Amino acid sequence: MCLPADAMFTRKLMQRIHVETLHGGVSLSMAAIREQCWILTPRQLVKSVRSACWACKRFIASPLTVPPPGPLPTDCTNEGTAFKVIGTDFAGPIKYKQCKKSEEKAYLAISHVASPEPYAWKCCPV
Numbered sequence: 561m562c563l564p565a566d567a568m569f570t571r572k573l574m575q576r577i578h579v580e581t582l583h584g585g586v587s588l589s590m591a592a593i594r595e596q597c598w599i600l601t602p603r604q605l606v607k608s609v610r611s612a613c614w615a616c617k618r619f620i621a622s623p624l625t626v627p628p629p630g631p632l633p634t635d636c637t638n639e640g641t642a643f644k645v646i647g648t649d650f651a652g653p654i655k656y657k658q659c660k661k662s663e664e665k666a667y668l669a670i671s672h673v674a675s676p677e678p679y680a681w682k683c684c685p686v
């Protein structure tokens with residue numbers, strides 16, 4: 561019996577054989593269908609059935625890969641002497657209480673040293 565590849569009956573037959581072969585690959589499904597009937601261009605039909613099969617999609621799916629981290633600044637990766645690269649940031653004013661009634665202001669000075677310790681900070685009351 562020769563079946564056309566684009567007929568609904570042929571597609572349903574191929575889906576059944578695909579499941580009966582335990583979600584076999586293209587060649588196994590083609591060999592199994594050729595035991596029963598002859599289909600014109602069976603490879604395309606088997607690939608189409610496999611691509612629509614959810615069970616096969618679960619097994620074929622590749623895990624999500626995490627992208628590699630971005631490049632670090634060269635100041636942090638190159639070897640150098642201590643305190644070769646220094647940065648300073650200021651923040652404030654920050655209000656704080658010394659006692660219940662008095663409120664004071666303070667500013668932060670953040671020193672950034674590339675190596676060996678990344679951050680050091682000092683609170684400077686005004």
Ligand SMILES: [Zn+2]
Pocket residue numbers: 578583584610613614615616617
């Ligand atoms: Zn499948």
